[in-house]
Amino acid sequence: MRIALFATCIVDAMYPRVALATVRVLERLGHEVVFPPGQGCCSQMHVNSGYLQDALPVVRNHVKAFSAADYDVAVAPSGSCVASLGHQQPMVARAGGDEDLARRAEAVAGTTYELSQLLVDVLGVTNAAEQLGSWFPHTVTYHPSCHGMRLLRLGDRQKDLVRSVAGVEFTELPDAEECCGFGGTFSFKNPDVSAAMAEEKIGNITATGAQVCTGGDASCLMHLGGAISRTGAGVATVHFAEILASTRQNPLEVTGPVELSIPGPTGRRHRTQAAAGSAAGSASSDAPAAVAADSGESR
Amino acid sequence: MSRTALGMPAVRPVRGQGNLHAETAFPAAARAEMGNTQMRANIRHATHTIRGKRANVVNELPDWQALRSAGSALKESVMANLPELLEQFEANVTARGGTVHWARDAAEANRIITNLVQATGSTEAIKIKSMATAEIDLERHLAEHGITATETDLAELIVQLGHDRSSHILVPAIHKNRHEIREIFLREMTETDESLTSEPRDLAEAARAHLREKFLSTKVAISGANFGVAETGTLTVVESEGNGRMCLTLPETLITVMGIEKLVPTFADLEVYLQLLPRSSTGERMNPYTSMWTGVTPGDGPQDVHVVLLDNGRSAVLSDPAGRSALHCIRCSACLNVCPVYEQAGGHAYGSTYPGPIGAILSPQLTGITSAENASLPYASTLCGACYDVCPVKINIPEILVHLRDEDVRTKHGQRPAADAVPTEDGATAALQTPAGPQGTAENIGGGRSTGSASGPAPGRVRRLFQRLPHPPSEMDLMMKGASMVMSSGRRMALAERALPLGRAVAGHDRRISWLPGMAGGWTDVRDIPAPPRESFRNWWAQHADETQDRVRADGTVPDADPAQPTDPHQVKEGDR
Incomplete structure (x- = not known):
């Protein structure tokens, strides 16, 4: 299948490793991934801040970029941005008096999947260890981001995929369905309430004893990770695509300083993520250290 | 005064006044409230408890989603036929010996009610918990005219005796724990002494004794209404404590204040809401007391029965297709109990009778976006959507929040007139009706300027002029x-x-x-x-x-030859919500 990646603006600019992880998982299944070069943002930041008029060119651009590309389905590693395509883009277009754009936005949204939707519902992946070779030897808890849960009704798709990764020791998050407090511009327009909500969520995360909190939206994870970094709670926030992409030969490292860059110097040669992990000189257990060394050799 | 009409209706709906205006912008109000750790602990405990109870009684119903759809559809039909239903309701109440009064705004409602109480010669009234009377600040108005209205709902009594403000639609004293309540009773009820414990049973008994005397001696009662049935003229109050039943049966005069959106077309429609409301509200299968009355029943109960139909901004909300479903609200408070923002900030931070998610849309819709303070309310949400999920009448609160944010931005950019009513000292509407037509949108840009206002006070005029000036971008x-x-x-x-x-x-x-x-x-x-x-x-x-x-x-993973059979993606998306 030819799959178009909608990286989303935050993953594109801040979390390129999440986009790469999405690519690795899909390529591993034998699919071709393309990146429509004109893509920008889903427009959600503008819409949710009330700037519907400024959202219109962003919507127009997204629809143009994905209408021009040739693909079977599109995928994004974000429940929130995928929900925005279907729930907001047609509304923005209609508010701007462009019915034709609204219809085309609906068509693009109709073929765009959130990553776990695509994996489970379309590609039939139910066991990440067996079907993707995923390996991640850590204790993990999971925060379901609101828009994936309530607008896309993802249910347990993301969680079940993570649970099926070899090595994952899963712990349930208490009050998981409560919002983390990000809310886009809410996070700096109402910083006190947002911080209190993050504090509540982080309290629940640390209570699970997990080393890693995963989820399906980089924005929520950035908010939680940023607050954890301030409190020194010592839990890593990791997008579930990176956990699915992690393998014995090329494992994801979650200790040491946060490094968002795609591993390896900018150049033609691809390097494994393990290189960055071993360079940081830290390994949480024997197993990843050994594998890190292995993959160092294979490099 | 001269005004360019531009094809807009001559009579424009008035905007709401009363306890609907936030005095402090939400972020600052929330910051102040969040300093009260006792309050936050109380609210956290209470909301989580009610949340759990609601989930239990909702999950046991196989047809809950169908009930929600019915509740929503019924309210849509009410809104589509509101003028006819209101007239039908009035005719039926009148035919059964009741009197119907129409109040455009809070000031008019307060005047009507004060006159009715004064006509009885009484200076006392007993009250049933009511959002509408809180919205119009009735108690304060009556007190200014020498009339004491005593709250008979336990939580409202606690708020009243504590000289406090309600912080929750259903549980007005949710921010107080029982030890704080004991302190209030000791201080304010002369009949109590140090032997009063903070056991709920003892506190309730103290309130009972305190109120019994009032029930037996007061000749006037004031209530709100959960529903009004157009086809019969029947009014309904749903409650838990029985204080409402006492107020509705013992006094000689009964005055009910009802928002015009509270109508249902037929008696049978109540079956939908009487299933939705208690389960959403208190987490009970059915509430203990459901009282219904239709006009006057000779020789039984109040013989002087009045209904005050309150607009106070509701017609203005109705004129906005993107926001009007806020009027579907049946005041269950389920959205407050699941809201993580409400949980942290508490009800007072919203500065209105209506706190929480529903307040964040309803308050600024009723008043119009008149100030930076109440324009801050639609931003008091992460748009997490928990409120929409639990709403028994399917109000899409996140969508309306976004709609109001857009209105706010366009108002600030001068593309949309600022709201058309400014409350004055006595609550009367200063006639500042800028041309916010039924759509209230950008079509008014430039062309719809009013050229002067004889009755509007000068500060309002200046402010309005200022609002029209191009603002420097923020x-x-x-x-x-x-x-x-x-x-x-x-x-x-x-x-x-x-x-x-x-x-x-x-x-x-x-x-x-x-x-x-x-x-x-x-x-x-x-x-x-x-x-x-x-x-x-x-x-x-x-x-x-x-x-x-x-x-x-x-x-290091060689994909299996055939790891899984892809499904036709188009089929999958069809099944999406």
């Missing part, structure tokens, strides 16, 4: 404009992302950014930003797209 405006420019082009995104290493330099050695200037400081006040990556995905991919084989090899 930091937010500039950010949004810039982001729109960049994010609407892949090429511009790629260029902008070339600056990522700059962010890395700012982050420095510990690879995190802990301080940013201006608006973004709201982020870094409480969180770090990780050092940005060296390169965006887009720019990386331009060099590495063709390295599939390397990537698969590096991961």
Whole structure:
């Protein structure tokens, strides 16, 4: 299948490793991934801040970029941005008096999947260890981001995929369905309430004893990770695509300083993520250290 | 006065007044409230308890979603036929010996009710818990005219005796725990003494004794109404304590204040709401007391029965197709109990009779966006959607929040007239009806300026003129404009992302950014930003797209020949919500 990646603006600019992880998982299944070069943002930041008029060119651009590309389905590693395509883009277009754009936005949204939707519902992946070779030897808890849960009704798709990764020791998050407090511009327009909500969520995360909190939206994870970094709670926030992409030969490292860059110097040669992990000189257990060394050799 | 009508209706709906205006913008009000850790602990405990109870009684119903749809559809039909239903309701109440009064706004309602009480010669009234009377600030108005209205609902009594404000639609004293309640009773009820314990049973008994005398001696009662049935003229009050039943049966005069949106077409329609309301509200299958009365029954109960139909901004809400479903609200408070923002900030932070998610849309809709303070309410949400999920009448609160944010932005940009009523000292509407037509949208730009107002007070005029002047763009405006420019082009995104290493330099050695200037400081006040990556995905991919084989090899996973059978993607999407 030819799959178009909608990286989303935050993953594109801040979390390129999440986009790469999405690519690795899909390529591993034998699919071709393309990146429509004109893509920008889903427009959600503008819409949710009330700037519907400024959202219109962003919507127009997204629809143009994905209408021009040739693909079977599109995928994004974000429940929130995928929900925005279907729930907001047609509304923005209609508010701007462009019915034709609204219809085309609906068509693009109709073929765009959130990553776990695509994996489970379309590609039939139910066991990440067996079907993707995923390996991640850590204790993990999971925060379901609101828009994936309530607008896309993802249910347990993301969680079940993570649970099926070899090595994952899963712990349930208490009050998981409560919002983390990000809310886009809410996070700096109402910083006190947002911080209190993050504090509540982080309290629940640390209570699970997990080393890693995963989820399906980089924005929520950035908010939680940023607050954890301030409190020194010592839990890593990791997008579930990176956990699915992690393998014995090329494992994801979650200790040491946060490094968002795609591993390896900018150049033609691809390097494994393990290189960055071993360079940081830290390994949480024997197993990843050994594998890190292995993959160092294979490099 | 001269006014350019531009085809707009001659009579424009009035805007709401009373306890609907936030005095402090939400972020600052929330910050102040959040300092009260006792209150936060009380609210956290109470909301989580009710939340759990509601979930239990909702999950046991196989047809809950169908009930919600019915509740929503019925309210839609009520809104579509409101004028006819109101007239039908009035005719039926009148035919059964009741009297119907029409109140355009809070001031008019307060005047009508005060006159009715004064006509009885009584200076006392007993009250049933009612959102409508709280909205119009009736108690204060009556007190100014020498009439004492005593709350008979336990929680409302606690708030009244504590000289406090309600912080929750269903549980007005949710912010107080039983020890604080004991203190209030000891201080305010002369008949109590130190032997009063803080056991709920003892506190309830003290309130009972305190109120019994009032029930037996007071000749006038004032109530709200949960529902009014157009086809019969029947009014309904749903409650838990039985105080309402006492108020509805013992006094000689009964005055009911009902928002015009509270109608249902037929008696049979109540079956839907009497299933939805208690389960959503108190988490009970059925509430203990459901009282219904139709006009006057000779020789039984109050013989002097009045209904005050309250608009107070509701017609204005009705005129906005994108926001009118806020009028479907049956005041169950389920949205408050699941709201994580309400849980942290508490009800007082919303500055209105209506707190929580429903308040964040209803208050600014009723008043119109008249000030920076109440314009802050639609932003008091992360748009998490928990409120929409539990709403028994399916009000899409997040969608209306976004709609109101858009209205606010356009109002600030002068593309939309500011709201058309400014409350004055006595609550009367200053005639500041700028041309916000039924759509209230950008079609009014420029052309719809009123050229003067004889009756509007000068400050209002000045303010209105000021609001019409082009405003300098805010930091937010500039950010949004810039982001729109960049994010609407892949090429511009790629260029902008070339600056990522700059962010890395700012982050420095510990690879995190802990301080940013201006608006973004709201982020870094409480969180770090990780050092940005060296390169965006887009720019990386331009060099590495063709390295599939390397990537698969590096991961060390050879895909199975046929790992899974892909499903036709188009079929899957069909099943999506």
